[in-house]
Amino acid sequence: MNTIFYTLGKNGYLNITNRCMMACPYCIKNKWNNKFYGHDLKLEKEPSVDEIIKSIDDVKKYEEIIFCGYGDALTRLDALKETAKILKSKGAKIRINTAGLANRYYGKNILPELENLIDAISISLNGSAAQEHNLLNKPQFGEESFDEIIKFAKEAKKYIPIVVITAVELPSLDISKVAKIAKDAGIDFRARPYLDNDEK
Ligand code: SF4
Structure with a gap:
């Protein structure tokens, strides 16, 4: 059975797409x-909003409900907004983990649409320059993605209360450089562990 909703620590996670x-x-x-961690996050089909909502037992049990699976939930902007609206009405705190390329993906600024729906957004920036970022992440939009992500993070601050840039502690990446980029942009930074061992 494919997993739409899974838990880790005090948070609940939503896996609504495998597109990235x-x-x-x-x-x-x-x-x-x-x-x-025991869940199969491969989706045979993307769940409807109704299926997503039904997959969550009780939003109040979790510190945050986080859109984070094996894909970028912002590829399903309408479903994400509809889901967030329902969860918010039930008292959830909502975060999105994203690659930060949604504005480039849609060709417009989607961030105003998230205002009053999303409490926090974590934006991955695994690279300290355009070429390195492109090599490490192979983004759909090539080297222009690096500047686009930083622009997206700065813009997000206007609409979302908590904005954090994150970087994975990859052996080949000097994350102190990414932390400096975040600081220079006036955005909080958080390092994430590199999961290199087998799934268990
Ligand atoms: S690690 Fe990269 S490819 Fe995998 S879900 Fe995150 S952004 Fe997408």
């Missing part, structure tokens, strides 16, 4: 065969 704007060679979905 990056093709990161280090993505654990490849080496973990789409599994994640």
Whole structure:
């Protein structure tokens, strides 16, 4: 059975798509065969909003409900907004984990549409320059993605209360440089562990 909703620690996670704007060679979905700590995150079909809502037992049990699976939930902007509206009305705090390329993907600024729906957004920036970022993440929009992500993070601050740039502690990446980029942009930074062991 494919997993739409899974839990980790105090948070609940929503896996609503397997589509992504990056093709990161280090993505654990490849080496973990789409599994994640006992859950199968490979979706045979993308769930409807109704299926997403029904997959969650009780939003109040979780500190945050986070759109984060083996894909970028912002590829399903309408479903994400509709889901967030329902969850918000039930008292949830909502976060999106994203590659930060949604404005480029849609060719417009989608961030105003998230205002009052989303409490926090974590934006991955695994690279400290355009060429390095392109090599490490293979984004759909090539080297222009790097500047686009930083622009997206700055713009997000106008509409979303908590904006954080994150970077994975990849062996080949000097994340202190990414932390400096975030600081210079006036955005909080958080390092994320590199999951290199087998899925268990
Ligand atoms: S952005 Fe995340 S989900 Fe997408 S390929 Fe990279 S690591 Fe995997």
